Structure formats: structure tokens, C-alpha cells
Amino acid sequence: MRAGEELPPLEIPITRTLIVAGAIASRDYQDVHHDAELARQKGSPDIFMNILTTNGLVGRYITDHFGPAAVLRKVAIRLGAPNHPGDTMVLTGTIEEVDGDTATVRVVGANGLGSHVTGTVTVTVPSDTVLSGGA
Amino acid sequence: MDDELGARLKVYEGRAATLTGTGRDPVNLPMIRHWCEAMGDTNPAYTGPGAIAPPTMLQAWTMGGLAGHEGRAAAHDEMFALLDAAGCTSIVATDCEQEYLRPLRPGDEVTFDTVIESVSARKTTKLGTGYFITTRTDVRVGPELVGTHRFRVLKYAPARPAQQPPPRPRPVVNRDNAGFWEGVARHRLLIQRCTACAALRLPWLPGCNACGGPDWDTVEASGEGTVYSYVVMHHPPFPAFDPPYAVALIELAEGVRIISNVVGVPYDKVRIDMPVRLEFRSYDDELVLPVFRVREEVAV
Numbered sequence: 080m081r082a083g084e085e086l087p088p089l090e091i092p093i094t095r096t097l098i099v100a101g102a103i104a105s106r107d108y109q110d111v112h113h114d115a116e117l118a119r120q121k122g123s124p125d126i127f128m129n130i131l132t133t134n135g136l137v138g139r140y141i142t143d144h145f146g147p148a149a150v151l152r153k154v155a156i157r158l159g160a161p162n163h164p165g166d167t168m169v170l171t172g173t174i175e176e177v178d179g180d181t182a183t184v185r186v187v188g189a190n191g192l193g194s195h196v197t198g199t200v201t202v203t204v205p206s207d208t209v210l211s212g213g214a
Numbered sequence: 215m216d217d218e219l220g221a222r223l224k225v226y227e228g229r230a231a232t233l234t235g236t237g238r239d240p241v242n243l244p245m246i247r248h249w250c251e252a253m254g255d256t257n258p259a260y261t262g263p264g265a266i267a268p269p270t271m272l273q274a275w276t277m278g279g280l281a282g283h284e285g286r287a288a289a290h291d292e293m294f295a296l297l298d299a300a301g302c303t304s305i306v307a308t309d310c311e312q313e314y315l316r317p318l319r320p321g322d323e324v325t326f327d328t329v330i331e332s333v334s335a336r337k338t339t340k341l342g343t344g345y346f347i348t349t350r351t352d353v354r355v356g357p358e359l360v361g362t363h364r365f366r367v368l369k370y371a372p373a374r375p376a377q378q379p380p381p382r383p384r385p386v387v388n389r390d391n392a393g394f395w396e397g398v399a400r401h402r403l404l405i406q407r408c409t410a411c412a413a414l415r416l417p418w419l420p421g422c423n424a425c426g427g428p429d430w431d432t433v434e435a436s437g438e439g440t441v442y443s444y445v446v447m448h449h450p451p452f453p454a455f456d457p458p459y460a461v462a463l464i465e466l467a468e469g470v471r472i473i474s475n476v477v478g479v480p481y482d483k484v485r486i487d488m489p490v491r492l493e494f495r496s497y498d499d500e501l502v503l504p505v506f507r508v509r510e511e512v513a514v
Contacts, residue, residue, distance in 0.1 A: 091254075100252035104245075106238075106277035109305075121304050122341065122372035130307035131273055132252070138270035139255040147259040151269040155311035 080182055080204060086144050086172035091136060093128065093190065095164040101132030128162035133196050137186055140170045141200045145182075149204045152181065156198030166190045175199070180206045219300050223293060223333040223345055231290035231349055232328035235283065237275045241267050241322040249274065266317035272353060272361045273310070275324045289330065293347075294369070301371040302344045309348075309366035315359055322355045331364070344370025380453040382497050391418040393432065401494045403435040403504050405470055416470040437492035438467040439506060441476065444484050460484040464506050478507040 091097075102112035107129045110117040118126045137156055142149050162168055168190045176183040181203045188196040239245065246267050250260050253268075260268055267275075278284070297303075318324070334346035351363040387395050394417070397404035406415045410427030421428050444462040451457050460481040465471050476484045477495070490506035497503060 097252070104249040104252040105271075105274045106279040108280050111306075130310050131270075134273075134310050134312070135249065135253040135255070135268065135270045138268060139253050139257070142255070142257050142259075147257050150317075151314055153311070153313045154270055155309075157309045158307065 080174065080177055082174055082177055084174040086140070086174075086184065089140050089143065089170040091168045091170065091188075093162045093164060093166040093168055095126065098126055098128045098132070098162070098164060101135065102129045105129060105131035105135070107131055123161070125163045128195075130156070130158055133158065133162070133188070136168075136170065137188070137196065137198060137200060140172065140186065141184060141202050144172070145202055145204045149202050151200065151202055153201040154198065155200075156186075156196050158196055159194045160190055160192035162190055162195050163192075166192070168195055172200075180204055217336045219296065220333070220336050220345065222296060223347075226289050226293045226330050227332055229289035229330050230287045230327065231330050232283065232285050232326065232351070233287050235276060235285035235326045235328070237324040237326075238277070238279060238281070239275075241275060241318045241320050241324070243320050245274070246271070246320070266319055269314040269317065269361075270312070271318070272312050272314065273351075273363055273365070275318070276326050276351065276353065276363075290328075293330070293333075297345065297369045302369045304342065304344075304372050305367050305369050306341060307365065307367050308346065309364070311364040313362045315361055318355070318360060322360075324353050324355055324360070326351050326353045337368075339368065339370065340373070341368065342370040342373040344368050382454045382501055383452075384501065385503075390420050394418045397432070397434075398494065398502055398504055401502070403437065403466075403472075403492055404432040405435055405466070405468055406430045407433050414468055414470050416466070416472055433468070435492065436467050439464045439472075439490050439492065441465075441484060441486055441488040441490060441506075442471055443486060444476070446481050446484075458482075462490075462506065464490060472504070474503075475505045476508060477505050484508075 099113045111121060111123060112126055112129045115126050134154060134156055138151055138154055168188045170186060170188045172184045172186045174182050175185045184200045186198050186200055187194060246260055249268060249271055259266055328349050328351040331348045331350045336345060346366055346368050348366045352359055353361045385395060394404055406418050407430060408422035408427045409429045409431055411425040413422055413424035415423055442463045442465040444460050446458050446460050448458045458481050460476050462474060462476045462484060463471050464474055476490060489509045491509055492504055493507050494502050495505045
């Protein structure tokens, strides 16, 4: 674990099922996340992923890489281009800073429209479980 | 100051949005499992006897769900009512910053307080014009702070008014065809005629296809014609049109042809050689187009 290290990318197909399942699992019943017709009436071309699902996927991306002993301390994300069905989001990450067993990782999720999410995750990886580098 | 609403919204900064809200359910394994299934998260830390909840679920434990929120303070409802009344009826989340102080475990019962941290000045975005509202939520189990959650939403008036279909495209009018469109505006379908060789032509062109002569006059079409050929448009859909619809090539009695729509029959009843008669249809305040109606004696 060192500054500058890049995490392997994670490709996430944005299916209608993922958007709806993520919205319901996060108890977000806003119509724009499950009802295409009402989403269109509100000016969106289709339903789009809710921020809680994006947050969950960013968390998963980090713990997938650092393993089950990794402890998430902070997740801060900003949304840009929406995730609509049929798109693919590719999550990439770069370790920006390492302080003892805690790393700050810059995460970007890009889809066909541009940058869906940019953010920073702070994660602690107990030293006896630190991966020797990448997956 | 023209942002009067912005000034009224500013007053809500620092006020409570939720006072001692209570999670609808204690932290529990079924909701954790549903979350992990949706996210495709197979982290073993979230299963088994020592399971913790995925930290990013923090907000999920505070969601009102279909039953709505309990414990919402008056300030929150008042502020949202002001925004709704001003046309800012849509909402989209833009930022989420969470800090996790200790993992949540099945059985933990969360409570939370939310404060309206800031309200932006009026902003115009690609989605529409509105206000960014930032809240901060402290999540507790008993007296212990377990996480904080800063959340920013844009509450906005959608840029595109809902359900207003875009207008039909306008014809491209230039000096070579202006006379044709002037005729249409007066409900006359004018055919160009070469003054050198008398050949008729439609659409209008700067010169004669038969002899090359540049000079012309016009004859008015009688309005009688037949369907020479047609296609049915299914895809791609253009915003101003409602597929499927028939686009027909009409042969006029004078022998020239024009592309138009056939009206008075469903798209799938248009046939080659169908007799049709010219009429003029207004599509909006400015746009009149020649269309062809199936003659009554053959209408289906």
C-alpha cells in the first residue's frame, strides 16, 4: 500500500435491475429511480441510479480490493453524469496518501456520459493483512 | 435583490430538519443481505455470526421509506413547501460525505438528528434552476455517536417543462422555393412550369430538369392525386412525431410527385394507388402543410 498505487478497475453494467434493486435496498422510493415514465416527466430520459447505490458501490470497490479486514472510515462522493440503464460504469482508484495503516483513495466512476462519481475514501487496513500490492 | 426566495431560504440555515428521528428497523441481517445482493458485495464481513453492516448503509437505516419520515421538524417542511411553491418541485442528490466512527451490528437501534447546514444562492444547472441544500445528520446508537452523514441535494425547477412536445420542424425556405411556401400559406399548391418547354416540376428548383431553362411560372395543382409509394416510420422516433406513421409519395393529377402525409386512415391502411385529395392542415400558429386525405369513397 503506497501513494500513487492504482487499484484495478471494476466494471459495473448499469442494468435497470441494479438501479431498482439498489434503490429499494436503500429504502429510496423516489419515483425517478424506478418509474421511467415519471422520470421522463421530470426531464430525465430514463430512470437513474440513486446516490445511496453509488455510495454502496464505491464502498464495495474499496473493500473488494483491500479485503474483508479493511475498515471504511470515510466515504465522500460527488455525483455528475447520471447512471441510466444500458450504460456501464468503470470505477478506478488511486491511492493518494498513506498514513500508517490508513490510506486515502481517490475514486472515479466513469460512464458513457462522462464522470458519474468522483470521491475520496479513507480506509484502514490492519498491517498484518496489507496486500503486497494490487490484485 | 432579485433572489428573494434565496433570502427567505437562508433563514433556515442552522435549524433542525429532524429531531431525534428513529430508524424504522433495528440494524438487521435481512436488510444487510438485500443490500449486498443489490450491490454485488460478497465481503464476508457482512455475513455470519460476527456480521457488521456495510458502513455505506449508514443512510439506509435512517430512511423513511414508503411510510415517510417521522420526527421531521417544521423547518424542513416549511422550507420544502416554499421551494415547491416556487416551482422547484424536483430533487436530485449531488453530494454525500459519510464518516463511520464504529461499525453497526445487527440489533443496533439508530436515532438521528439532522440540521440544515447551508442553503446556496440560486443556481442554474443543466437540470434546471434551484438551490443546493446541505444537511448534516448525526447517527447514534443510544448516546454513542456512530456516524455522521453530510448530504447535499439540488431542489430545482426542471429546465424542460414537463409534457410539452417539441414543435414540428420548420421547412427550410430559401429564394428558390419561397414561392412554393407562399402558396402553401394561402392554401394553394403551386407547381413550377418551365416557360421554355412547359415541363412541370416539383419540388421547386432553380432550373428546368428537361431543357435547363431558368425561367418559370406556376400552375396551381387541382388537388387530385394517388399514392405512388409509401413507407411506415417506426424507428427512430423524432421528438415532434408519434410513430408509427405513414410517409407517402403522392402522384398529383398533373404528373409530378410530392412527399407528404396521408390522413384519414390509420398508417397501416395506406396502399399504393389509393386516390387522395389535397388539403391544408395547421400544426401550430405558424405552420401550415399540404397533406392528402383518402377520398371518402375508398376510406376504410
